[in-house]
Structures are given as C-alpha cells and as structure tokens.
Amino acid sequence: MAHLITDSCNGCGACLRMCPTGAIRGVRKSLHVIDPPLCIDCGACGRVCPVEAVRDESGSLCPKMKYAEWLEPVFDPGICTPCRICVDTCPVNCLDIGEPLAGAEPRAYPFLRDPKRCIGCSLCSKDCPVDAISMRPRGSRAERAA
Numbered sequence: 001m002a003h004l005i006t007d008s009c010n011g012c013g014a015c016l017r018m019c020p021t022g023a024i025r026g027v028r029k030s031l032h033v034i035d036p037p038l039c040i041d042c043g044a045c046g047r048v049c050p051v052e053a054v055r056d057e058s059g060s061l062c063p064k065m066k067y068a069e070w071l072e073p074v075f076d077p078g079i080c081t082p083c084r085i086c087v088d089t090c091p092v093n094c095l096d097i098g099e100p101l102a103g104a105e106p107r108a109y110p111f112l113r114d115p116k117r118c119i120g121c122s123l124c125s126k127d128c129p130v131d132a133i134s135m136r137p138r139g140s141r142a143e144r145a146a
Contacts, residue, residue: 001057002039003046005032008053015045015054020091020119040091042121070120071135077101077109079132086110086124086133094118 002023005015011029023039026032034045046054046062047070054062073086073095087095087110096113100106112118115138125133 001041002034002036003041003043003057003062004055004059005034005045006053006055007031008051009049010051010053012050014048014050018044018048018119020044020121040121040123042091042119042123044119044121047120068138070118070138071122072115072118072120072138073112073122073124073133074136075110075112076132076134079130080109081130081132082107082109083129084110085127085129089123089127091121091123092117092119095124 005024009031011026011032013026013028016024016026016032020042021038021040023035024032024045025035041057043056043062046056047065049062049064052061052064056062082097084097087097094112094114094117095110097108098111100108120135122135125135
C-alpha cells in the first residue's frame with residue numbers, strides 16, 4: 001500500500017522534489033497526489049512535508065523530521081556477505097561496494113558512498129538477507145567528529 005497525501009497539503013512541492021521515483025504529481029499551491037504503483041513507501045515525502053499532510057502505508061501521519069534525525073545505514077562487515085542486494089535496492093544510488101579487503105578471502109563490502117543523497121528509507125536494511133545493516137540517526141556533524 002502506498003503513502004497518501006491528505007487534503008491538508010498546501011502544494012509547496014517539497015514532497016515532489018524529494019520523491020526518488022517520481023510518484024508524486026501536482027502543481028504549486030494545489031493538492032498533490034501519489035501514484036500508488038510508483039510509490040516505494042520510502043517515507044521521504046512525509047519527512048519533508050512542512051504541514052504533515054502525508055500518511056504512511058498503515059494510515060499514520062508522517063511527522064516532519066529535521067535532516068539530522070533522518071536515518072542512515074551502518075554496515076556490519078562481520079555479518080555482511082557482500083551480495084550487493086543493498087546497493088541494488090537503494091532508490092537514490094547512494095550506496096556502493098568498496099575495494100576488496102585483503103585476507104584469505106578478499107571481499108568488497110558495501111558502504112554509504114554519498115551520505116547527502118541518502119533519504120533514510122531503510123530499504124537497504126529491510127532487504128538485507130543477513131541483517132548486516134542497521135539504521136542510525138545521522139546526528140550533527142559535531143557528534144560524528146566525536
């Protein structure tokens with residue numbers, strides 16, 4: 001089931017610009033709509049909606065979130081079986097496979113190549129067959145440096 005834009009929509013277009021699949025249609029200052037077959041339930045539209053006019057697939061309102069609160073993937077190379085499913089699943093192509101690590105069985109593991117493009121959808125984590133990806137809030141730059 002797809003996300004839904006309610007009548008509270010003010011037509012600002014934030015969701016339209018954020019949608020990675022082009023599932024949202026509308027003109028400025030008019031109610032926008034989501035094309036269900038194109039919606040991948042990533043939730044990016046709800047996280048950017050300034051008037052909280054988006055409902056998720058279960059019908060709950062999606063709260064607007066600050067960018068620093070969005071989730072990003074963290075990979076556990078001890079569990080990962082470099083299958084590439086996460087890389088292929090990512091709707092914004094922000095993941096990649098790194099250079100093979102030296103060892104008895106050299107393997108190349110996924111990593112977040114472009115953090116700014118990541119929309120925090122968690123699809124990579126949901127599709128990981130070995131649960132090697134957890135999602136964490138981005139936090140502030142000061143927290144990252146610590």
